[in-house]
Amino acid sequence: MERSIPAQHSLMALYGMATGGASPEADANGVNLAGLQLQKKHSRMASRSTSAAAPSATKTGRSVRVRPVPAVTRSIAILRLLGEQKQPLTLKSVAQALDLVPSTCLHILRVLVSEDLVTLDPDTKRYALGTGMISLARSVLEGGGFKQLVQPVLDRMAAQFGVTAMGVEISARQTVMVLAISQSNQPFRVHTDVGSQFDTLVSATGRLIAAHSGEGWPALKEKFARVAWDKAPSYTAWKKEVELTRLRGWALDRDNFMAGITVVAVPVLSSSGRLVHTLVAVGLTSQLGAPRVEKMAQAMQREAADLSALLDLGA
Numbered sequence: 593m594e595r596s597i598p599a600q601h602s603l604m605a606l607y608g609m610a611t612g613g614a615s616p617e618a619d620a621n622g623v624n625l626a627g628l629q630l631q632k633k634h635s636r637m638a639s640r641s642t643s644a645a646a647p648s649a650t651k652t653g654r655s656v657r658v659r660p661v662p663a664v665t666r667s668i669a670i671l672r673l674l675g676e677q678k679q680p681l682t683l684k685s686v687a688q689a690l691d692l693v694p695s696t697c698l699h700i701l702r703v704l705v706s707e708d709l710v711t712l713d714p715d716t717k718r719y720a721l722g723t724g725m726i727s728l729a730r731s732v733l734e735g736g737g738f739k740q741l742v743q744p745v746l747d748r749m750a751a752q753f754g755v756t757a758m759g760v761e762i763s764a765r766q767t768v769m770v771l772a773i774s775q776s777n778q779p780f781r782v783h784t785d786v787g788s789q790f791d792t793l794v795s796a797t798g799r800l801i802a803a804h805s806g807e808g809w810p811a812l813k814e815k816f817a818r819v820a821w822d823k824a825p826s827y828t829a830w831k832k833e834v835e836l837t838r839l840r841g842w843a844l845d846r847d848n849f850m851a852g853i854t855v856v857a858v859p860v861l862s863s864s865g866r867l868v869h870t871l872v873a874v875g876l877t878s879q880l881g882a883p884r885v886e887k888m889a890q891a892m893q894r895e896a897a898d899l900s901a902l903l904d905l906g907a
Contacts, residue, residue, distance in 0.1 A: 709722050742772050
């Protein structure tokens with residue numbers, strides 16, 4: 593059983609790096625992709641998407657001007673392109689895909705090769721991501737801070753409520769990335785890889801982002817229209833859910849992100865009140881009735897408040 597739904601690959605997920613119970617290996621009936629999957633024995637639901645850009649911000653949440661740095665932008669574009677491909681690419685393929693002057697593309701690739709971020713096969717003259725990317729990804733995963741603090745919280749959530757619990761980071765660009773995971777011991781469970789990225793406004797965390805963004809409804813409506821869902825809510829229904837999220841302080845996605853799946857998310861705020869992380873619980877809708885969801889959300893809010901305090905102490 594396999595159904596595709598949108599979710600974006602990250603560098604960590606592209607290399608199959610996972611912690612906290614996520615398996616990087618393929619089984620006989622499928623392969624691991626960065627994204628949400630429903631597992632029973634060997635059955636999996638994989639997902640993939642594109643990211644939505646958002647403005648950079650300072651620690652106080654104000655937008656800042658980002659000056660164009662073409663060499664950096666092109667380098668990142670090359671790395672992302674190589675990460676998305678199933679096979680190595682020639683210089684011509686890379687240049688054409690990114691609309692770059694071949695000589696410019698060649699100079700950037702040479703620098704990336706010299707830093708071990710890209711490899712060049714001398715026989716085929718094709719480029720691919722290099723092992724230096726693994727080192728960078730590992731540095732992020734082992735960087736401490738939220739990831740280390742949240743892991744025991746996720747373990748408690750997974751054990752108490754029989755859900756897949758995730759610690760999620762919200763970047764200044766409002767990208768959504770899974771940093772830590774804990775799996776339950778239930779026969780049916782939802783699985784995602786550390787490093788998975790998702791559309792900005794998708795699912796329960798997306799409702800939290802909308803509630804905390806400070807953006808007007810016209811801008812949010814435009815972003816909402818670009819989100820890929822398994823069972824999309826109407827904009828009117830989604831707007832009411834975002835308003836409810838503001839009132840009660842936690843968000844719920846029932847069967848929208850993926851049919852049959854319920855997602856609960858609570859915010860982890862900085863000392864200035866900015867949304868920086870979320871705690872997320874994912875489980876089968878049939879096992880998460882309203883009373884259980886309410887109880888779980890309240891427990892998650894207490895954990896999130898404690899995390900916020902610990903993060904402020906460590907800042």
